[in-house]
Amino acid sequence: MPASKHSPSDDSAQLADQRLVALYRTMVLSRYLDDRVWMLNRQGKAAIAASAQGHEAAQVACVEATDPSKDHYLIYYRQATAMMALGATPEEMLRGFLAKEGEPMSGARQFPYHGAHPRVDMFNFSNVIATQMPQAAGVALSDKLRGLDAVTIVSFGDGAASQGDAHESMNFAGIQKLPIIFFCENNRYAISVPIDKQMAIDRVASRAAGYGFPGVSVDGTNIQEVYAVTKVAIDRARNGDGPTLIEANVERLLPHTTDDDHTRYRSAEDIEYISQRDPVKITSAFLLSKGLLTEAEDEAIHSDAKKQVNVATATVENEPFAGVEAILENVTERTEPTR
Amino acid sequence: MPASKHSPSDDSAQLADQRLVALYRTMVLSRYLDDRVWMLNRQGKAAIAASAQGHEAAQVACVEATDPSKDHYLIYYRQATAMMALGATPEEMLRGFLAKEGEPMSGARQFPYHGAHPRVDMFNFSNVIATQMPQAAGVALSDKLRGLDAVTIVSFGDGAASQGDAHESMNFAGIQKLPIIFFCENNRYAISVPIDKQMAIDRVASRAAGYGFPGVSVDGTNIQEVYAVTKVAIDRARNGDGPTLIEANVERLLPHTTDDDHTRYRSAEDIEYISQRDPVKITSAFLLSKGLLTEAEDEAIHSDAKKQVNVATATVENEPFAGVEAILENVTERTEPTR
């Protein structure tokens, strides 16, 4: 099964118009939040941030094809938009960045986006690249063994594809025909390492052939295309037909994190090029051109997002840092002996 | 580049007749030694043995295509025949099995076949599956960086192909176009785990496509075919054209080791089937049918092998166990503080 360029044919794999606008709304909200967090970092208030800018369309479209009431999401650190599509609020996100009391994922013990979400089964135990992949295979295996109708979506970057854990987990998922989607957000860089120093092939998706399941490479700035291939993969998984590897080709519009300066390793042309591949702009243009959105509505979406982010910032900024009362708790179930 | 069934076309990739007989001679010697070691184990004299029976043709053919005066061999524990093709004597091998003074690879600190050979650059630091693969990439890299005309041959089983290290090393070798041969001896079992529980695809060789270099699957009982594909791969590597993954399809004629009983997990039919794929029998029949060997010559080869093994056994059996004088040496270059 070679990597295929997907052409959406199945009708059920088409997004309804008003859902398109709803997804766009999430993308814009995520974008504003992301800009705000970056600013808070520059002000010395947020320790670090990894930005989803450029990945937004791929993330909302992927989530849209799933069922958050039963599916599992093993996310990674560049998925603010996916998290918001799954229901994380700007306040919750900001509590992560600013390490505030009540941070929902880990009690601010972890970096932003790490831990487990209390409402949706979305989690990320660690910052260690690719460890979530065998874990996701374990999640999917246990659903399959119990006959549960749930799919596991595990996301990772192009860099993660080089890790042993990526290989081991895809191999196992193929053998066991697990209900799992391997969702690779390929932005062509692992921090500063460009894709041609990460692999000698063109498409991550072509690796799927080595594991006996389909691999699909899509334009990750195109909501409809990502939705369509993900929907097909989800249906396959739910029908017991096994895994799919999806490669969403996106751009990382900003440096790796707030600690990084990508002009050290990206050419000016490259930086100019990626700005043309901004999914928020692309989606907005598409919706406008199709008449699904007016300029005024678009402006309203933007100003609403800005307002939400402002309100959230005002609320969270004044909250206290997560405190030390619980620092000894939740190591193991039993009480640990203290020294 | 999909896995291809190789058809030898290149003339230089044909083995000369008298070399064929020489290789067969090594196979037979290895077979006798292997039987002897198994017997010594049953007598309680050898702690453990992993047998190369069934892999002999693939191993001699692979070595034949290389240049032991400059190439590197990162072997694994099932390669007695390759070791002997590279010059290890029956005495040396037996010293390994019986942990005798003067054992050349590790001073009998390690299991048989582990350590480094003093005359040829053939080594195997550990029993840990697949660790030799990134190491081999490092060996090949350092040759490439210094412009040395050497090829690295790294061997491993089908089971090893599931390890993260296999993936990481092949990916890196592809990126760096390293002068390396990944030589997989696929006997369809990792101890008791059959190939269909190890991978959802038919051929290990097809994984090479995911790393941007050719993968070839050959009948590992056929000396000429293995020689031909290895020769092509070696030439590629020496010409700077990068790695090749070779999958030699062989049978493991005996249980995994002397500690194992394969009737627990192999069917009677399967055990009967593999006995038909004995490379010693196949090669002998081929040489006889081609007139390259007479029955009498074949018998002489067998009796000579038997004699060599008998002599070696008589010599080594009476040698003392490797002693404790040097047990604290060679930890690091400096003398370690003792307690």
Next chain:
Amino acid sequence: MPEITLIQAIRETMREEMRRDESIILLGEDVGNRGGVFLATDGFVEEFGEDRVIDTPLAESLICGVALGAAVNGMRPIAEVQFADFVWPAINQLVGEASKVRYGTNGTKTAPMTIRIPYGGEVRGGLYHSQSIEVLFSHTPGLTVVAPSTPFDAKGLLASAIRANDPVIVLEHKRTYRLVKGYVPSDDYTLPLGRAEIKRPGKDMTVVSYGLILHYVLQAAEIAAAEGIDIEVVDLRTLRPIDAATIVESVSKTGKALIVQEDTPAVSISSEVAAIIAEQCFFDLDGPVMRLGPPEIPAMPFSPLQEAAFMPSPEKMLIAIRKLATL
């Protein structure tokens, strides 16, 4: 009730637990038709089926990562790492990940998983089938580590491990599998995690140990008794958390302490036990704390003479015991 071996105790305990609790699954290399290379799961695939007894590909990070994912999603996996020497590829999933699931999610997620690891030497295993790997696990908060020395303890501790709601590493000494026999009640019991046990009471000196070596300590103690030295033998049983109270109580009574282990001494279990004594028994100590272990070499060599030189034998212990007794 007949005596059974330690490996039988392991096998029977897993069988009983799997009958009791459907959420328990087994994962590992060769755990299916082969029944495990030490036969710990002999007959299991026949009884419980391929869904619950899963032969994995040869990939330890996968085995432990899959176990972790399944645990987080409501199962109680028992993963077998075939030999301790091969656990290194899985360290990322165990020490990096599993140990921090509860802490890193502030309790939202838990990982009720058991990792069984046959370890240790004196089995002619050479450098790579003899290793002791307890140090890193025992250092890591969030993990629990047990190392039973008897069939009775093996059953009780393994049952506790399987029923615990956090990751537990069960270190089973390969040499004890068939060497060590003992009575094991057939009824359902567990032993508390985190408790050492006095395996022999005594008044002149405390010797702390665990695993295979514990049995050699008991042998040495008998000989010492004949020489008039009455030794109290503490079996740690749990290596994380170490039961400081039992150690301190014993050493406070005897005034002297020797720690013996099969692992190399630098930065090890014996270091921690010595440190606990140095911190908490200062006013009761009648002599320096002593440690006995193998030389600081990478692992147990293959030659039988070299292997014997590596192991702390009862004879070597007696030299230390006699010396400490006269200090």
Next chain:
Amino acid sequence: MPEITLIQAIRETMREEMRRDESIILLGEDVGNRGGVFLATDGFVEEFGEDRVIDTPLAESLICGVALGAAVNGMRPIAEVQFADFVWPAINQLVGEASKVRYGTNGTKTAPMTIRIPYGGEVRGGLYHSQSIEVLFSHTPGLTVVAPSTPFDAKGLLASAIRANDPVIVLEHKRTYRLVKGYVPSDDYTLPLGRAEIKRPGKDMTVVSYGLILHYVLQAAEIAAAEGIDIEVVDLRTLRPIDAATIVESVSKTGKALIVQEDTPAVSISSEVAAIIAEQCFFDLDGPVMRLGPPEIPAMPFSPLQEAAFMPSPEKMLIAIRKLATL
């Protein structure tokens, strides 16, 4: 000569060594155009080229395995593991393999490789960018482990590591990179592996430490001095092998010992130091050995309040120092 930071010392040392010895190559994630995430190799790819400064794929087992293979084949690779927290995938190649190359080949092969690992916290790194990972390496025979606390030591120890004919793990505390400055002679010098250093002489009490915490110990010592407690500060500098002689000499003189570290205490460097003292200073000790470290929790949490609660601060040290002084 101006003061330079610890990271500058690291960078300059590598540059000098690479100019001196063509067989040195660098491997790691982002070591090329990015110059390393901490800029340890800033400008290197420009000076030494892509052949000697190799950006690898994101795969730590690969990085260390390739370094090992290259070392065995005659190069002197320096591998950078981007953060200590991500070294776990490479443990198999380092602890399993590299440590046993010389021993397991009885000296036929050697592995002259250096592994640089930025470790430690107080950088708002949370659970996965703050870890201390010294225990396992320091336990493993065949490895050498250094942990410099000053730019001067960093240069001397890193140069020794690179020139050593065995694998050396260089643990660089991330927080010291820019925080700690000092004079570093521009001439070529090395420091012996395996030697601790008295960073402050004193007569009332020995405090043993290393890395970032060493600087806090020195601060605490100044305050204690004002209170009339004269502290001798021992910087371990090498964690394997630990320099027992220097520790024993100091504690024999002062009669009291406190060990402070950033890593969690159970089965750790502080355990080994306490054990050495318990074994060898019994007759000179005037009080129990004390240890100070963070609580036994999986790692340093992210919230600034939690991070501060985790770190052993000079204030916490002074409480321990005052208590020990009165015992």
